[in-house]
Amino acid sequence: MNRKNILIVGAGFSGVVIGRQLAEHGHKVTIIDQRNHTAGNAYDARDKDTDVMVHIYGPHIFHTDNETVWQFVNRFTKMMPYINRVKATVNGQVFSLPINLHTINQFFGKTCSPDEAKALIAEKGDSSITEPKTFEEQALRFIGKELYEAFFKGYTIKQWGMQPAELPASILKRLPVRFNYDDNYFNHKFQGMPEDGYTCLINSIADHENITLELNRSFNHEERASYDHVFYSGPLDAFFGYQHGRLGYRTLDFEKFTYQGDFQGCAVMNYGSVDVPYTRITEHKYFSPWEKHEGSVCYKEYSRSCGENDIPYYPIRQMGEMALLDKYLTLAEAEQNITFVGRLGTYRYLDMDVTIAEALKTADDYLNSLENKQSMPVFTVSVR
Structure with a gap:
């Protein structure tokens, strides 16, 4: 050759x-x-x-x-062991994501077993939506209005700059609901x-x-x-x-700040409310849990439409x-x-x-x- x-x-x-x-x-x-x-x-x-x-x-x-x-x-x-455990601040409380049995019980003030939780979520879902075509319809069909509005609606509006009714249902398929206490954000064999x-x-x-x-x-x-x-x-x-013309992308802005000690106690904290302008805060020392640091570096993350001089992130x-x-x-x-x-x-x-x-x-x-x-x-x- x-x-x-x-x-x-x-x-x-x-x-x-x-x-x-x-x-x-x-x-x-x-x-x-x-x-x-x-x-x-x-x-x-x-x-x-x-x-x-x-x-x-x-x-x-x-x-x-x-x-x-x-x-x-x-x-x-x-490759060092690392499990992504995402939290979300909603209505003055902190919940685990993806939605799991702990999230469901905490949110609804219940002590459901897995089968009871499945029945509860099935009851909350809008069964009249038989073939969901949009993100919003997918969420309402499978998790119901309360969980949708708490964890997905505002976050999606901020992340994509669009109403969930304008986005395809396929986006939500990447966000599973678990009827056990597994809060590992990813369901993959190898993580690190x-x-x-x-x-x-x-x-x-x-x-x-x-x-x-x-x-x-x-x-x-x-x-x-x-x-x-x-x-x-x-x-x-x-x-x-x-x-x-230019293909459409979303870009991200980061507001960096430092903190002496631990700021939020986890790597990723989501903020689903539209009243909070950023989508999440990331605390970067938690991405390297094998290291020890007194100080901390955090980013507030903002999503917006990508301009000519911006870095394209999400198509x-x-x-x-x-x-x-x-x-x-x-x-x-x-x-x-x-x-x-x-x-x-x-x-x-x-x-x-x-x-x-x-x-x-x-x-x-x-x-x-x-x-x-x-x-x-x-x-x-x-x-x-």
Whole structure:
């Protein structure tokens, strides 16, 4: 197999995982990123005053059922045990999320058994809604008005800038109700945090003699001719100069503050009321429970529509955006010697484990395309 000259745009998980796989097969890889750091939005760094490891762009918690992905990250870091236990302040009380038996009993002032709780929630649900089409209908059908308004309605309005009646029912399917006392937010076999942080993990993956890493460097279309193939993990619409307009995203603002001692006693505290302008407060030393710190670093997190100069976080993927996305996909599919990857390149919300799994698959697809002398597809996953 001839050694190829590869350009990868973006030094987040998508870019460095693809780069590592190709570098290990002898290809020459250049990874560029317009920011002054690696790891994309998973970037973390020590706070200079408290020495707390801070997730600069908001918390990232690693969870997966994919053993291949879990083994891959463990090649490059020690994954420490971590269970995400989210709390929510509602009506002057603190509850556990996701909604579980403790939440139900506390909220309704009951001492229900699992079967009694199931019956209670079934009674609260609106059985007249037979085929929920919206987020709101899904919630009213399966958990009822009281729990919906307490835990989901206000939080959703703040997070998405939309009424729940405008959002698809599929969003709520990711938020299970449990009829036991399990308050582990994720239901995955493997869960943890990299002992030395995500930035260290990313840098370790990128540390290979066949990889050249260049920060503070933006992508230039003219340089494509110098490479055999490009893997692009930047925004899809940006690649085409926003010629059809900008795809819709939500972005986040963070209000950082420090505290001497423990501020809230947990990593994540949600605030569901629309009267509270932020969606949650995160206390970052709780993301590294194996460390001990006297001081604490906290973020108040605010969600809003993404502007031209903002960092895009969550693709909206509503009807108007999907029509616009189709225009960009048509442009992309006419390209050659480039593959669009990752959250921004495919305009999809992706957890870290899915991002890594897709990157591993993309690298395999490219290696197979070389071996079989076939063209590499522009997308290796379904994006419509």
